[in-house]
Amino acid sequence: MSLKIPRWFKILAAVAGGIAAVIFIGLFIYVKTLDYEEYADLIEKKIRSATGREFRTAKVGISVFPGIGLVADDVQFENASWGSRPEMVSIKRIEGRVAIVPLLMRRVEIGRLQVTGATFLIETNKEGVGNWVFGSQKPAPAAEKDDSAALFSFGGLDDVSFKDTVLLFSQSAGTERLRLDIQHLELAGGGLSREIHFKLDAAFRDQPFTASGSAGLISAIMKKSADWPLEIDFSTDGTGANIKSHLDWRSLPPPARGSIELNIDDSAGLEKLAGTSLGLPLPLALTASVKTADGQYLIELLKSTIGKSDISGSVGIKTGGKKPAVMANFKATSLDLSGRKPSRQNPAKSSGRVFSDAPFPLALLKTIDADLVVKIDRLILTNELPLDDLQVSASVQNGTLKVNPLTAAVGGGILSADLTLGAADNKPPSLVIKAEGKNISGEKLAAAMGYADSISGGSTDIAVNLAGPGKSLAHFMGGAGGEARLVMGPGVFRGKALDWGGDTLTKLSDLVNPFRRQEKQTTLVCGVVRLPVRDGMVTVDRSIAMETNRLTVVAAGQINLRNETLNLGFKSHVKEGIGIGAVNLADLVRVSGPLSNPSVGADTVESAKKALSVGGALVTGGLSLLGEALYKKTIADPDPCRTALSGAGSKSSTATIKNKNQKENGGIVDSIKNLFRK
Numbered sequence: 001m002s003l004k005i006p007r008w009f010k011i012l013a014a015v016a017g018g019i020a021a022v023i024f025i026g027l028f029i030y031v032k033t034l035d036y037e038e039y040a041d042l043i044e045k046k047i048r049s050a051t052g053r054e055f056r057t058a059k060v061g062i063s064v065f066p067g068i069g070l071v072a073d074d075v076q077f078e079n080a081s082w083g084s085r086p087e088m089v090s091i092k093r094i095e096g097r098v099a100i101v102p103l104l105m106r107r108v109e110i111g112r113l114q115v116t117g118a119t120f121l122i123e124t125n126k127e128g129v130g131n132w133v134f135g136s137q138k139p140a141p142a143a144e145k146d147d148s149a150a151l152f153s154f155g156g157l158d159d160v161s162f163k164d165t166v167l168l169f170s171q172s173a174g175t176e177r178l179r180l181d182i183q184h185l186e187l188a189g190g191g192l193s194r195e196i197h198f199k200l201d202a203a204f205r206d207q208p209f210t211a212s213g214s215a216g217l218i219s220a221i222m223k224k225s226a227d228w229p230l231e232i233d234f235s236t237d238g239t240g241a242n243i244k245s246h247l248d249w250r251s252l253p254p255p256a257r258g259s260i261e262l263n264i265d266d267s268a269g270l271e272k273l274a275g276t277s278l279g280l281p282l283p284l285a286l287t288a289s290v291k292t293a294d295g296q297y298l299i300e301l302l303k304s305t306i307g308k309s310d311i312s313g314s315v316g317i318k319t320g321g322k323k324p325a326v327m328a329n330f331k332a333t334s335l336d337l338s339g340r341k342p343s344r345q346n347p348a349k350s351s352g353r354v355f356s357d358a359p360f361p362l363a364l365l366k367t368i369d370a371d372l373v374v375k376i377d378r379l380i381l382t383n384e385l386p387l388d389d390l391q392v393s394a395s396v397q398n399g400t401l402k403v404n405p406l407t408a409a410v411g412g413g414i415l416s417a418d419l420t421l422g423a424a425d426n427k428p429p430s431l432v433i434k435a436e437g438k439n440i441s442g443e444k445l446a447a448a449m450g451y452a453d454s455i456s457g458g459s460t461d462i463a464v465n466l467a468g469p470g471k472s473l474a475h476f477m478g479g480a481g482g483e484a485r486l487v488m489g490p491g492v493f494r495g496k497a498l499d500w501g502g503d504t505l506t507k508l509s510d511l512v513n514p515f516r517r518q519e520k521q522t523t524l525v526c527g528v529v530r531l532p533v534r535d536g537m538v539t540v541d542r543s544i545a546m547e548t549n550r551l552t553v554v555a556a557g558q559i560n561l562r563n564e565t566l567n568l569g570f571k572s573h574v575k576e577g578i579g580i581g582a583v584n585l586a587d588l589v590r591v592s593g594p595l596s597n598p599s600v601g602a603d604t605v606e607s608a609k610k611a612l613s614v615g616g617a618l619v620t621g622g623l624s625l626l627g628e629a630l631y632k633k634t635i636a637d638p639d640p641c642r643t644a645l646s647g648a649g650s651k652s653s654t655a656t657i658k659n660k661n662q663k664e665n666g667g668i669v670d671s672i673k674n675l676f677r678k
Contacts, residue, residue: 051134053078053088070096080131084123084170086129092117112159123170123177158194159189180204207272209236213243224250230258236273238266245290253319255292260299262286264497276358281337282304309335318443326370334560336380354564354595357474362429365422366399379408386448387415394557399423410575411445413438415462421470437462442491458491458524466533478536478562486529487645492520504591511589512553512572523549526641536561540568542637545644551575557591 047055058074072094097112124130167180177385188197197214203209212231218227226248234241245258264270264284271278286304290297297317304311313330321417374392381387388409395402400422407416417435443456468480509516516522530543538559552575557568570589571595593599637643 031361047077053080053134063502079121080125080129080133082125083121083131085121087119088121091115091449092118114161114163115165116163118162118165121164121168121170122621123168124172126172145617158189161185178205205272205275207269208237209234209269209273210536211235221249226250228254237269239264239270248292256297257291258289259302260288262284278409281335283307307336311335321369324368326368326372328370328372330374332376332378332379334378335376337382338380338384345364352594352596353474355477355561357472359472360421360429360431360470362399362421362423362470365396365401368396370394370396384449385410385445410437411440411442411448411460413440413460415440417464423470429470430467431476432467433464435462435464442488454494456492457489458493459489461485461487480536480561481534483528483533484531485645486527488524488527490526491524492521493524504598504600508570508589508591511600511602512570513548513551515548525549528641528644530644530647532647533561542640543644543647544568544570545640547641549575552637554637554644555641559595565593566598567592 018384044055044057047053054076055078056076057072061071061073063265073092075089075091075094076087077089079086093113093116095116096119116178122132151612153564158665162182162185165182165185167182168177169180170177183201183203184199185202186197186199189195195217198214199210199212201208201210210234211234213230215230216228228247228249230243230245230247232241232243234243240261242261243258245256247254247256262285264282267278267280267282270280280307284306287302288304289300289302291300294408297319299315299317301311301313310333311330311332313328316327318325318327333393372392372394374390376390377388379387379390390406390408392406393404395404400420403417403419405416405418407414409415415435415437417433419434420432421429424427438461440460440462442455442460446452446455463483464484466476466480466482466484468476468478470476513522525547527546531538531540532543538561540555540557540559542554542556544555551572553570555568555570557566559568568591570591571587572589587602589600589602591598
């Protein structure tokens with residue numbers, strides 16, 4: 001049985017359909033006949049009047065399906081006159097969904113906006129003025145009526161998206177630019193009565209990342225809401241972060257309460273985004289609470305791990321003064337950095353330098369005040385060196401960083417250090433480092449690092465007192481003055497301890513002490529390394545010395561911390577009664593070249609004598625000739641360690657070992673001849 005539709009219903013449906021068709025056709029004709037170029041001209045005039053810059057669109061049109069929309073192609077907004085290129089903004093296409101009812105009243109109200117193929121250039125000139133600072137150089141005549149605001153409106157805009165968009169950032173209108181590639185950015189909601197939701201898929205420094213989240217009502221901010229929500233999720237290769245918070249807009253800046261979660265398994269992606277190596281211990285995970293108390297932001301670690309280590313503590317930030325004040329306090333029973341995962345990021349091509357030329361954060365020190373306290377019961381460094389009872393107190397005041405003190409127990413002894421970095425009274429920045437280590441047991445240190453029975457005894461004292469310029473570590477070392485000293489007492493070295501220090505020290509040890517390969521152990525009587533530093537130059541005149549039960553070793557030469565090269569000669573002397581024929585002892589062992597990869601080789605006194613010309617002396621750097629003088633002094637010196645420690649070598653000799661590229665070529669030869677005469 002089929003349902004019979006009444007005839008009157010069919011007639012009514014036909015009439016309604018006809019009316020709808022007439023309305024749609026009429027609306028279509030009406031929309032197509034509107035002069036959108038008129039609207040575009042009004043907008044261009046308004047922007048030109050407000051900014052003093054040209055705003056142009058190549059074409060403005062209308063689209064009907066899937067809804068009525070306004071389309072603009074090849075939109076360009078002029079850059080500042082000093083800019084690096086003519087356009088500050090260029091957009092291939094803008095599409096705006098138009099509300100129908102306002103359109104019938106000849107008002108264009110945009111409800112949805114989609115931007116495709118845009119490039120935004122943000123830059124500053126040499127004076128630091130941004131290209132977003134406008135000057136109305138071409139104002140519209142006062143008598144001219146501007147109806148664009150009445151005809152064009154974004155009041156209903158609640159959805160904005162960007163596709164294939166590029167943001168460029170540069171300073172001083174330079175050619176080097178930071179680039180943010182936005183594959184897709186969606187901003188939904190907004191207005192005054194809807195929550196904002198956003199989703200970003202982008203890449204920075206060619207490293208992809210995503211960010212998404214939501215925020216409360218804009219109207220709630222205007223009403224000074226005490227509980228305005230904000231949530232952000234961030235993700236890149238190896239790193240994920242989540243921030244949940246509620247802001248109190250009753251005061252500015254708004255107090256916050258919420259939580260932060262951070263997980264880093266691999267820092268490669270994060271390092272590419274940052275543009276630098278972060279040196280983070282991995283894996284790293286933390287959950288922290290954020291709240292406001294007594295006028296400061298307080299971040300308290302609820303749960304945090306670095307590798308298998310747990311850390312507790314808090315960070316407080318005060319923002320009410322002339323500059324932010326940061327107070328941090330951290331504690332850990334154990335922190336092991338030795339097993340951290342290396343970053344899989346391709347390392348930058350090595351510069352061959354030992355001392356980094358990365359600038360110290362001097363500008364940052366001037367923007368904050370800070371106090372930091374760290375206490376770690378046991379810290380194991382990446383090289384497996386253990387530090388016990390580590391305590392660090394640091395502060396930043398008036399642009400100066402002070403670490404005073406840093407103390408730790410090492411190998412049964414105590415290590416303490418002070419550091420000051422900064423610039424006072426408009427003077428150039430400087431760095432001062434003082435460190436002292438006493439009664440550090442080589443035996444205990446070796447056992448703690450997993451080399452038990454490799455060393456017996458070997459008590460060591462360390463002292464460092466250096467001051468110099470403070471722009472970077474390389475800058476500091478290149479101009480430093482002061483002294484560094486290491487003194488090692490009696491000990492027995494065996495097994496793996498004989499090969500500590502890598503290939504260079506191993507080869508050097510084999511040449512200056514051939515006995516160590518013939519015997520199972522080396523008995524050290526004493527060892528001294530005293531490095532007097534002046535303007536980044538270290539002159540060694542028997543201030544490096546070692547004595548074993550079979551021989552003595554002294555050194556002379558120069559270490560250039562400015563260009564990171566060294567030129568040292570080591571001379572060994574077998575003690576009486578041992579028998580020089582028992583080993584193949586080199587006349588002189590020479591270590592030269594860059595600090596990062598020096599060469600080690602044996603030299604002879606005979607070859608040096610044949611080079612007793614100006615050219616020959618310069619070719620050898622004078623070290624072979626000096627070796628003969630060292631040879632004589634080694635035989636005559638019954639206590640080379642005491643000589644090295646007291647500086648008697650420098651006091652007894654007026655000779656100074658010159659650098660090979662010294663302009664006064666005759667000076668180096670005269671110095672070497674003076675040594676021969678002695």
